Amino acid sequence: MAIERILVTGFEPFGGEAVNPSWEVARALHGQSRGGAQITAVQLPCVFAQSLPALRQAIRRHRPQLVLSLGLAGSRSAISLERVAVNLCDARIADNAGALPAGTPVVASGPVACFTRLPVKALLQRLLQAGLPAELSLSAGSFVCNQVFYGLLHALRRQPQVLAGFIHLPPLPAQAATHPGSTPLALTEQVRGLALMVDALVQGIEELHVPGGQTD
Ligand code: PCA
Numbered sequence: 001m002a003i004e005r006i007l008v009t010g011f012e013p014f015g016g017e018a019v020n021p022s023w024e025v026a027r028a029l030h031g032q033s034r035g036g037a038q039i040t041a042v043q044l045p046c047v048f049a050q051s052l053p054a055l056r057q058a059i060r061r062h063r064p065q066l067v068l069s070l071g072l073a074g075s076r077s078a079i080s081l082e083r084v085a086v087n088l089c090d091a092r093i094a095d096n097a098g099a100l101p102a103g104t105p106v107v108a109s110g111p112v113a114c115f116t117r118l119p120v121k122a123l124l125q126r127l128l129q130a131g132l133p134a135e136l137s138l139s140a141g142s143f144v145c146n147q148v149f150y151g152l153l154h155a156l157r158r159q160p161q162v163l164a165g166f167i168h169l170p171p172l173p174a175q176a177a178t179h180p181g182s183t184p185l186a187l188t189e190q191v192r193g194l195a196l197m198v199d200a201l202v203q204g205i206e207e208l209h210v211p212g213g214q215t216d
Helices: 021-029 048-062 120-129 144-155 173-178 187-202
Strands: 005-011 037-044 066-072 079-082 084-086 102-104 113-115 134-137 163-169
Touching (some): 005 021, 005 048, 005 144, 005 187, 021 037, 021 066, 021 187, 037 048, 066 144, 066 187, 084 144, 113 144, 120 187, 144 163, 163 187
Parallel strands (some): 005 037, 066 163, 079 134
Antiparallel strands (some): 079 163, 084 113
């Protein structure tokens, strides 16, 4: 299916921070037309009770053929292509409304997990070839990002033709002091990575069937 409309979501800052690279990247792409496809960026609240209604409203309003949801992974040093969303909300820190769910499902009686709909191995290859730090990830955690990833795939379960997935981003250089264990990545590089993936997906990049797992 031709991709004409792309929805990119990013999160508001959370955990007491002033900035979230996921929203900075999303808003840098907002309004761009790439390969004939129009990008709309929508900011999601980092609130368990609000993120999925906001996401579903954005999908209804924009009727995208591709949805890329972005979030910050403060401990990571690479653009992380998430492969699996789990039906679990289990917080380590409070969300922006003070909620701390402790093991509740994203969707009651939904499947245990869902796989991304993105050709992540092919995208990984493109990112690495472009000199960007990138990796595949088997866990998006159990906080609001995983909730949005799972909720995204669930919301689109009857529209299998819509491509959708989740990408975690490393901190920005301005966040280096709050995330000393990771290597920050400049906003221009993060935006370059997302633009490159959008271009590849609009062109119909196909998944590579090569090994790419982890042993632990
Ligand atoms: N990262 C958090 C939630 C919002 C964000 O940008 C996460 O990884 O769950």
